[in-house]
Every structure is written in structure tokens, then in C-alpha cells.
Amino acid sequence: MNAEPTLELGDDVRSAIGRTAAPRTEVVTRRDIRKYSIATGQTERKYLDGDVAPAMFHLALFWDIVELDELMPDGVSVDTLLPKFPLEKAMAGGLELKYLKPIHPGDELTATRSLIDIYLKQGSKGPIIFYEVIMNVKDSNGDDVVWEKTTRLLR
């Protein structure tokens, strides 16, 4: 019986740890809050009217906007923060969020994303690559608004 080849993370992958994307700034509009609230099925008037953003609104505000030629055949765009991984099948992931300040129309928010870790684990069906990205969202006064850590798995 042949042993399965061992997967290792090369320097080209591991050297990406610590990489930070250029900060992105967006201005929150009532219209954007309303659209997000309707699309997520919110029931509270303050969200549906766009007076204040529901939790996770920042995810839509800072989702990558890419041009058509940057979309892959499956419709997903390449996240330039990430290195080229030896495994590419995306599996379930997790999110940790801290809510530090509410978001209102007119807020000017800046998000900074950093790749903080990449590691390998052996799963029952083979190796799994984990990577972790932190996003800090601050307002124009420099106050923390949302802190988010995403953990993604690749098989």
C-alpha cells in the first residue's frame, strides 16, 4: 500500500503571513442599510428604514468589488491578500465578531484586512489548510467599530 504524500506549506505560502491589504474607505448610506436589511429579512423598523445598520452590515459594505475580468469561471474573485494555496476546495469556515460602535448613515468607515495565520491539520479525509484573516473597521475619528476574524478551510 502506498503512503499518501505529505503536504507541506512552502515558504511562498508561509511568507504571506502578516500581509496587510491597503485600507479601504466607504461612506455608509441609508439606501445601502435599507437594501442589506431587506435582503437579510430584518424585522425591526430601525433597520428597514436605514436609521442604523444591523450587525454584519459591514460585511456587505466591504465585500470586494471586482471588475468582470477578475471573476473566475465559478464567479468568485481571487483574494489578493492570500497566497496561492496547494489546496483550493473551500470548505466551511467560521467568523468571530466584536461590535464596538453602531453604524449609521453618513459614517465614513475604513477597513484594514490582515492575514494573520496559515496552518495545516490532518483531517480524516486528508490534509486541511486553515487560514485566518482579521478585519478592523474604524470610523473617521479612529474609533474601533467592528473587529472580525475569519477562519477558512481548504481541502
Added chain:
Amino acid sequence: MRLSDIEVGVVLPSREFSCDNRQLFLYNAVLFNAHRIHYDYGYATEVEGYADLVLAGPLIGDWLHQCIDSWVGEHGRLLSMEYSNRFAAYVDEVLTGNGSVVAIDTENKTAEVDLRIENANGDVIAPGKATVQLHG
């Protein structure tokens, strides 16, 4: 509702969630998410092997937040949430959000709540944990 009104073991009101293809379109349009598993049935089922059009993972995460929002209302605020997407959920599928209080910190006036979104088979699609701060 005040912190003094609740205790460990208190069960949150159950919430039912479902997303038809109109809402699924709107959600991914709001995100600017072009992943074909959310709108291209042939691609989702034949190429990626899903049973139907797939709900976006963050939408399920949003519903966990709504379980907390419905319960807390104006009596407090959400401080933190963590969750993971374990299984795919599909368009028109009826999902249920449930939760219960697992810890109370009277000094900081916070409660920790375990949450889950389940499908009709009882599979936990997305487990989560939230910390909320309540008045009094």
C-alpha cells in the same frame, strides 16, 4: 427584560427562517457576490454537487444575529458573536434558530448565549455563541 430577570438555562424564542430565490438574489446582489452556486442551478448541482441553490454562509450568520436581536431588543446590546458554517443550506429550506443562556456575569452585566440554526432534519447548520450586555 433586565439581566436580573434571566438565569442560566433560559431559552430564547425560536425563530423560523427561509430564503426564496428572490431574497437569495437580493442578498448576493447587495454583497456583489457572483459565486454561481447561489443562482446557477445547473452549475450548483452538476458541477459543485449541491442539492439545490446554496444559501450564502454569511446570511445564516446574520440570522444567528437576528435571534439575539429579537430577544434583546432595546434592553441591551450585542457585544460579540462567533459562529461557523457546518453544512450547506438551500433555497426555500425552512431553518430554525434556537438558543439558550449558558452563563451570566453580573459584574459586567453580560450574558453568554449558545445559538444554533438547524434544518428540518435537526442538523445544526451553524452553531454560534454570543455575548450580550443587558441593562440592570
